[in-house]
Amino acid sequence: GENVEQHPSTLSVQEGDSAVIKCTYSDSASNYFPWYKQELGKRPQLIIDIRSNVGEKKDQRIAVTLNKTAKHFSLHITETQPEDSAVYFCAASTGFQKLVFGTGTRLLVSP
Amino acid sequence: KAGVTQTPRYLIKTRGQQVTLSCSPISGHRSVSWYQQTPGQGLQFLFEYFSETQRNKGNFPGRFSGRQFSNSRSEMNVSTLELGDSALYLCASSLEAANEKLFFGSGTQLSVL
Numbered sequence: 605g606e607n608v609e610q611h612p613s614t615l616s617v618q619e620g621d622s623a624v625i626k627c628t629y630s631d632s633a634s635n636y637f638p639w640y641k642q643e644l645g646k647r648p649q650l651i652i653d654i655r656s657n658v659g660e661k662k663d664q665r666i667a668v669t670l671n672k673t674a675k676h677f678s679l680h681i682t683e684t685q686p687e688d689s690a691v692y693f694c695a696a697s698t699g700f701q702k703l704v705f706g707t708g709t710r711l712l713v714s715p
Numbered sequence: 716k717a718g719v720t721q722t723p724r725y726l727i728k729t730r731g732q733q734v735t736l737s738c739s740p741i742s743g744h745r746s747v748s749w750y751q752q753t754p755g756q757g758l759q760f761l762f763e764y765f766s767e768t769q770r771n772k773g774n775f776p777g778r779f780s781g782r783q784f785s786n787s788r789s790e791m792n793v794s795t796l797e798l799g800d801s802a803l804y805l806c807a808s809s810l811e812a813a814n815e816k817l818f819f820g821s822g823t824q825l826s827v828l
Contacts, residue, residue, distance in 0.1 A: 610757075636814055647719075647805070647819040648758070693757060697814035702748070702771045707757040 606631040608696050610706025617684050618714055625709045627694035628676040634696040637670060637677045638703070643690045651692075652679070684713045716741060719808050719820035727826045733794040736823045740787050740808030746770075747789040748813055749781060752803040752822070761804075763813040764789055771813050793825075801827045 607630040617623050629637075638653035654661045654668045654677065661668050665684075670677040677696075681688055691710050695703040720739040728734050740747050748771075749761040760773040764783035781791040787808075793800055803824050807817040 638815075638817075640817075640819075647821050648817075649819070650816060653815075695814075700812040700814055702760040702763060702773065703758075703814045703817070704760065705750075705758040707755060 606634060606696055606698065606704040608694060608704050608706045610694050610709055612709060613707065614710045614712070616712045616714065619684060619686060621684055623681045623684050623688070623711055623713075625679045625692055625694070625711070626676060627678070627696075627706050628674075629696040629704075630675070631696070631698060632672075632675060633698045634675075635699070636697045637668070638695050639666075639668060639679050640693045640695065640705075641690045642693065642708075648693060681711075684711075686713050686715055689713045719806060719818050721804075721806050721820035721823050723823060724821065725824045725826075727828065728796050729828050730796055730798060732796050733792065734796060734825060736791045736793075736804055736806075736825075738789045738791070738806030738808075738820060740789070740806075741818055744808035744810055744818070745787055746809045746811055746813055747783055747787060748807045748809075748817065749789070749791050750805045750807065751775075752805055753801075758805065761791065765811075765813070796827045798827050801825060 635656035640648040642648040667680045694706040748763040750758040763771040783789045803822045806820045
């Protein structure tokens, strides 16, 4: 079955810096890759997603890139702000099947 | 529009007992998925229901079961609780697909003593 690995587990940046979180997946048939943000004590929320027929997608300060050949995808956050501090989860799925999540990255943005 | 509602918010049980968790999806959403969240393990998929039928299943033992009612509300049951079942159980709903645009509930924090 699908396996998703996520790195780093913890990331500390200064406000205004960029942050990059990377994920690799094992199933070459995976075609949908969302990212969820979970603030402390709150529910996960979808922040951006990408399909396998697209190489990059942007939404204001966040972007996701996908390299199908290498089977990895990344989340890029520019001009980080303290409110970006949270745990970020990547996930992958095939068709309309279940999501397989990575183990999460705790991002801490210091003022 | 009301979000995904899970009850109860907290539960404390002892080993060997059973527990039932409830999830009310967003109105109009027909797919309901359940995930177990533990520190360091991320979110592990339990199962997904669509139109009262289990459509997808994760790799959990048979002690974990669920069902969905005609109004899309879903329940999850865990029998013969073990210490390792202590976790946050999250429910997520979506319009149709099990994987796209999931809206999560706040979860039920289960502690097994």
